Amino acid sequence: MKGFAGERGTMPGGAISRPALYQIALGFGGLALVLASLTLGTVRLSPVQALQALAGQESPALQLLIEWRLPRIGAALAAGAALGLSGALFQTLLRNPLGSPDVIGFDAGAFGGALLALLAGLAPALVALAAFGGGLGAGLMVYLAAGGLRADRTRLILIGIAVGAVFTALGDWMIFVAPLDIALVAANWKQGALAGVDAQRLSIGAAALGLLLPLGFACTRSVQALELGDDKAQSLGVPAGRARLRLGLIGLGLTAIATFIAGPIGFVALIAPQAARKLVGSAGLPLATSALFGAVFLLASDAVARIALAPRSLPVGAVTACLGGAYLILLFGSWVRRREPVR
């Protein structure tokens, strides 16, 4: 036993730990993807052109192109990070890889709330708040219907799926009855499309994210205690009930941000934490790596969405759903192989 590899990234002796290495690798991968995303599209640029345009040394037309593409990239990174982190928080909270906000209807709730505010003609900041309110509403419904967090977790997840279906139906109904112009915006938003993101929506979302990401990362210690069960957490000096409430609220806030920016995109929150865990080889779900993986995953999915059927662009939600579906099959497959019950 030559020293304990701390979850904070460094080992005694100064060597860089495996999580830190993978975070750096993910970071570089993300940067390369950002550059690639700038060059992709109906007008193809070379990476050099893209970099020069970023530095303001290209023709006005190319400058404009870059200014169009940047918000979309920013939106993918922000929504992806929010989804990755909220997935890790909820999966820890519910101790189940399926206990993800997109599976248990929280993003549908957030989208319902946002849609209601949009129909009422409220300002974007209020739409964002309404998204949080909708997510909170879905969360409360699941919580109450399941009879508290101590309820059987499988049951809680099944109830969450039902609540999500209710909110999705409500959203569809609202789009159906909305005036045509709003309905078009809303329908596009619902697809989980990053194309329509405007600078104002992105900046509100990014500001909220700037607040909630550090709060989420600060939960690392409670997460590690809660992973050992409520009793053990309590005996380590972590008030389990309060810690769970904090995790849940931050997770809901992050889900609302992602939904506000990019619509209800599925499967990122589901996959990112598990993939991040496999990548860094940690026991629990690593929060920072989950956020990073979510950001890179959504950006990559968006790049695929843009080039797969070019010149037509797919909604990014369709791409994440394809990848996510494949992942779910693998997950269930591994449970069946190990003859484990689907927890």
Add this chain to the structure above:
Amino acid sequence: MSIKTTLEAQALRAHHGNREVLKGIDIALSAGSFTVIVGPNACGKSTLLRSLAQLHPSSGGSVLLDGHPIARYRPRDRARLLAVLPQGAEAPEGITVVDLVARGRHPHRSLFQPWTANDQIVMEAAMQAAGVSQLGRRTLESLSGGQRQKVWIAMALSQGADILLLDEPTTFLDLAHQIDVLELCAALNRAGKTIVAVLHDLNQAARYASRMVVMRAGEILAQGVPEDLLTPHFIDEVFQVPCIVIADPLTGKPMVIPKRPPLAD
């Protein structure tokens, strides 16, 4: 050796829903003792342990840690004085022994405080004391039940608390591992820890406890040294099992031998 921490309960009451499971418990656990709580199923012994550790809310009376109401302690300050091994602790899949034991340092660390040399020293000493130093890199799943229990004890030790509360630490273990875990508790007790454990086996309780607490129906019937408590009459009264009690030929401690019911002809 540090000044020893004491733990006591006064008129402690607790409920499960509407049912009163602790009906005014008075108990004082002196520093350096090895107390074993026994009693029939559903007598409230686990609830007593959990209430002492603040894992179960009390509905009356008080628990005093070092003479002060335990509820007034900040949770992490309490965790530095009192460590608990609850039943049914879970661990994330694939966690290694070092990682788990290191998490016992939780109450001594903060968000911005990195792992210190002292944390490492205390953790290694805890693993040494629990006899799991060789298992550091193994995952918890790859261990036997007895080894796992010792790892959980190592984790509780790395909390650095004087008092260790164990809720049925030997249940589900085979005989060899039961003895292993109890011998570990005895060794820790000799090294200065105050141990409180809930056990089922009266003979094991008598062998290891410096003090026994016998409960029935939410009340303490008697407490004292095993030699005074374990009489045939008393055991029959508490457990409804007729028995004889002889001196354990190895330790001289009382040994309970249940009688067989007369055969019906």
